[in-house]
Amino acid sequence: MSAPVEGYETDPWQLRWRGLAVDQLHRTESTFALGNGHIGIRGTLEEGEPRGLPGTYLNGFYEEHELPYAEAGYGYPEAGQTVVNVTDGKVIRLLVEDEPFDMRYGVATAHDRTLDFRTGTLTRNTDWMSPTGRHVRVRTQRLVSFTQRAVVAIRYEVEPLDGDTQLVLQSDLLANEPIESDTSDPRVAAALQSPLAAEFSFAQDYRAVLVHQTKRSGLRIAAAMDHLIESPDGLRTTISAEDDLARLTIAVEVPRGKRLRLTKFLGYGWSAQRSVPALRAQVDAALAGAVQTGWDGLLAEQKAFLEDFWTTADIQIDGDPELQQATRFALFHILQAGARGESRAIPGKGLTGPGYDGHAFWDTESFVLPVLTYTMPEAARDALRWRHSTLDKAKDRAVQLGLRGAAFPWRSINGAECSAYWPAGTAAFHVSADISDAIARYLAATGDEEFERSCGTEILAETARLWMSLGHFDSHDRFRIDGVTGPDEYSAVADNNVYTNLMAARNLREAAASCGRLPEVAARLGVTEHETRTWRNAAERISVPYDAERGVHPQSEGFTEHLDWDFEHTRSRDYPLLLHFPYFDLYRRQVVKQADLVLALHLCGDAFTPEEKARNFAYYEARTVRDSSLSAATQAVVAAEVGHLDLAYDYVGEAALTDLHDVHNNVRNGLHMASLAGAWLGFVAGFGGMRDHNGQITFAPRLPSALDRLEFRMCLRGSRFAVEIHADRATYRLVSGKPVEISHYGSPCTVDEGPVTLPVPEPTAGPAPAQPAGRAPSRRHPERLRPAQPLQQP
């Protein structure tokens, strides 16, 4: 097998891998995953093998399993949830004169795969010589439709290259595919070994359907397929269905110069309630729609949908083609994760792999939704509607914990808490403030009163009640929140975490404001004026510890008194630290896994002076090891704000390339949605200086030395506008809709039809702070930066 060039090729609008590297398939299965927020299919080859980890996922579809505890405790969740690899419909196997088309055998004289960000398809071109010398060309293209959310379509073409050839295609629906599991718990492994119980199967002509149910969670899934065949004469087909397999078999002799072309349409549906006939009807209907639209129609819809998205969301980066590609790749995958979730969660890995058990975390609200809010607000709304649909579970959880209001889960698929380690789960109550923050941002950006009335006010009020029951006024009338865990997972269960307290204060203020806007909703929720006054008072009196001796804010009370980590004697193979050191050692030291106080500097920047930001950033920069993918983007944003633009640029690069470079060595399990979102945040909030404190959109653009020009787009209350940044100036331009009020470096400005160009001041920061030994981000374009500004230690 030949693979003349290996690895991703740089292209502004595509991700292409040329050559087949079997040992890299697990990476490309994630990066080449297709999805629409409802269905996700990994980029496995059509023939099923060789493979890394196959996967077909439906958002919200999971199996339950017991959570074991050697020492149990009150309030520990008893049931875990894990995303299930559902019925696989992308399998199309080829036999060439009775030899299976398997790229581990024979020779691939050409092979490439391309993910196209404008067509929304994954295309494959393979020229293959079988071990006995038969030469065929295989071209496939597939899509998960953005416009018909239950539909996947695959086109599969085979062309003999050296003579008449008998070809056989087997197009499958395959349930309970054997997969490897990472779990060490035999009960979890057993639950996932063969999770689907067959309920119904049927096949006729070119169509087949399989219906299954999970054994414990009781969720039902239907998968159906239909086919169009374009073929020379002499075609023979058979179709069959058994419990876990439906198969259309096609056999034909194809003369040289002719082709066999199969178009496969797949329909997926699941429900916790609907019956077998109802679910079967649902997927049959989806198929009927897809067949009626046809392959070319689906392609055209897909393209139009994406054209609209890029008009709102594109980022142009002049001077760094790799980052240009990575950033569009990132935005494309965020779109795929969120576009058609429709009241389901956006998991930490989207629908690109089984990592994190398919759970959604605070990442969604704090990293992904800011992007969607300003690029595809209806997707942000849908994700927040999911949270609202789980409000009963969050309220039950609060009761179980002895609290009032709603306590949203640290990790979940269906809204019930699945975190089995409470110091880094239940105690991380900030997730509820993060959700409220996302709601407040969405409301300010869209003015969507319908959402506020039906969902927003209620979540804001119930989370405000949570904070009032979690915190208390101390003897000096400061509002304290004790014993909680902030974003940094290398500390836990501490008092007055600055990030948590400031976010809780915002939560309380936004809840009061929303209740003020919608008094009838407030009345329905039993919120009185006395209550909102208490909320405002607690927000006003929130405790924010400060270490006057060191001139910095401790991440939490007492943090800056802790022992420093011994970075000097920590070897590079000791990272990530949590795999090599016990929690107790991490918790008692000043070592930061991910931005925590620095995240407060970004999201609650209006609570700090510029000097505090600079000192805090430098202090925490020296103590942050970035063992989490949730850190680089935030460090980029704050580095840019305090003037370290080239350092910010390095961090943006790391965030954007997390998955393409497999920085955390786990892309096999899926893409890091928050890190991909971090690329957008790095450009827009970092180099664009965009902030949305109190719903006001402000900019402070500045460009790192490596870039010649940056342009990004945003939408706000139905208007779209572009911000174009050069080293010395920035231009604001309305793309569509009504004029938009923003500010540029503190000066109000209206973005209207005629572009407004304003000067960008010279950056004035001193040398950038140092990171712990070996933990500096990779330098981008070091040949260009090094002479100008030697930032890092050797």
Add this chain to the structure above:
Amino acid sequence: MSAPVEGYETDPWQLRWRGLAVDQLHRTESTFALGNGHIGIRGTLEEGEPRGLPGTYLNGFYEEHELPYAEAGYGYPEAGQTVVNVTDGKVIRLLVEDEPFDMRYGVATAHDRTLDFRTGTLTRNTDWMSPTGRHVRVRTQRLVSFTQRAVVAIRYEVEPLDGDTQLVLQSDLLANEPIESDTSDPRVAAALQSPLAAEFSFAQDYRAVLVHQTKRSGLRIAAAMDHLIESPDGLRTTISAEDDLARLTIAVEVPRGKRLRLTKFLGYGWSAQRSVPALRAQVDAALAGAVQTGWDGLLAEQKAFLEDFWTTADIQIDGDPELQQATRFALFHILQAGARGESRAIPGKGLTGPGYDGHAFWDTESFVLPVLTYTMPEAARDALRWRHSTLDKAKDRAVQLGLRGAAFPWRSINGAECSAYWPAGTAAFHVSADISDAIARYLAATGDEEFERSCGTEILAETARLWMSLGHFDSHDRFRIDGVTGPDEYSAVADNNVYTNLMAARNLREAAASCGRLPEVAARLGVTEHETRTWRNAAERISVPYDAERGVHPQSEGFTEHLDWDFEHTRSRDYPLLLHFPYFDLYRRQVVKQADLVLALHLCGDAFTPEEKARNFAYYEARTVRDSSLSAATQAVVAAEVGHLDLAYDYVGEAALTDLHDVHNNVRNGLHMASLAGAWLGFVAGFGGMRDHNGQITFAPRLPSALDRLEFRMCLRGSRFAVEIHADRATYRLVSGKPVEISHYGSPCTVDEGPVTLPVPEPTAGPAPAQPAGRAPSRRHPERLRPAQPLQQP
């Protein structure tokens, strides 16, 4: 079945239960347990049923099982250990004219069982009428020998009361008895279902032996039995042995007025290394010794052993017969737990039941060993030798945790950490200081230089190294210890726990002193003068947080800033709180499970002024719920010191009666050794005011109003002396040995042959502080106390 009187009868030297209450058997199986520190047998009836929970234990003999984690972490222990119910040799079944003697059927016209603290035996008298009217009298007596540690002996007599009767006795060795397990983990249950694999069995004449091995931990156990039979003529016997059962069967026709008497000798042994023949030889030899000594000889040895013990350890309490009985019961069981442990642990439940999985905790060093140090110092030494034998494991654990020196386990049987919840396990590093404290106390009380040379210095030095690696000097040159858990399990992972810091400081000082005394040992351990200087400096500069606003010491940094618990709305059924509230809620509030700062007031009393003690005691008294059996004794000791003698008396009562009154509703699983030790502490350290700071023995006697007189005994450096306390005076008297230097209310005093009587000052405290609603200790003799001093809220 008749049971005219039920429950324990009060007697100064015995514990008797008259009548059979089947539903109370699980309680008396624990209170009537016999043991010698090596073997423990629960007080199950000889016929095996009815029963609560049968149990025969060998100290240190355990099975291993996997510890499951839903979310694993670095350094979490992978294997658990659980005490195993070994081969049961106490089973002797009786058939009366082919009817099984089973007290659930027929009528017991008389039935009592008596544990005798001076003979060290459990005696039973039962007159029983079978369902068909056969009347027999059964008398049994059994002992676990203090003098022959591998030996158990049982005498079983049957007498027909109404005519010639055919009697059959079956005397068993029974392995893998089916028992119920409390565990919810199927893997643990499976490991304990049938833990012993048969290796060897043999029977001949009246003797039999069974050898087994645990399946995973690979420990080998041998149990053997031999018998003497005294019988009328016509005796027929058979003996047999199979894998899990050896049985001697005896059948004989017994005329009215005659008796059948069986004496059963049991020998037990276990080893991780010895072969089957070696272990069989070991138990055969034990049996040979027992038979040679004979029943009467074993009884006589037992009595002499106990006479010596009571001469050293007895406490006489005039004015409260129930407490007199309970206190001797307590001392008897502590003796049983520790007498012949010989380099094995003293588990939290002794060998009286399977509670806490048979693990040893810090309770041993902090509660049980102070008693043994002053009453049976060689038992204290043996328990500390066990710790020394596990030092390699403690050093390995320290390495695993990234620390230096030795980190002793929170809970263990073999010395390896078995705690699966690190915030209340690994983080409770004070266990290492508690061990060092017990060593320092033992050394000061005995002057045992051989022990210091072979074990003491090394443990002190390695634990001192632990503290130096756990703590650090802050910017003000105070030595901080961050992120640890103190004794109170309703707080965790906090900075500068006062108890931990003060105990660590003592550990450091004692280590330096011991290295100074034994420079050649210090040199062998690589301890330099520089190192001991560092230890002394850290001890000197130890951080002890103080809350000047409230005038009290916070248990840990920030504790007094936390929210108070809402005691008003906590119902009595909500206790113990940890079963009804999540850890996070407990940790962030000022609610105390067990004495923590108050334990520091006792053990580190020289670090506080009398006024601080009074204020601290009152502050924590209002916040301590005593959900642990490790609290009442400490509260008694400090209540007495600050002058609340009647409150102290209530607490002493609770500690002493914890198991007889089944205060924690779990005596079924075994006795609370630390609570039993608390009875001694309450009288000696509480009403005797005994302290041993810096190895100096001091007294400040004072009597609660309910008592007329209290006398206790202690041994010190080979001398024994008595302290007799009346309301207005105390008399010190040497019992044997050389004169002893003590102090009485701060005045030095020599205890010599002639008694010294000194005045006791009038107590001067104000009203006693209140406890949380419903959490006051039960009042003792309320009819006598209530008019004088209404202490508690209603």
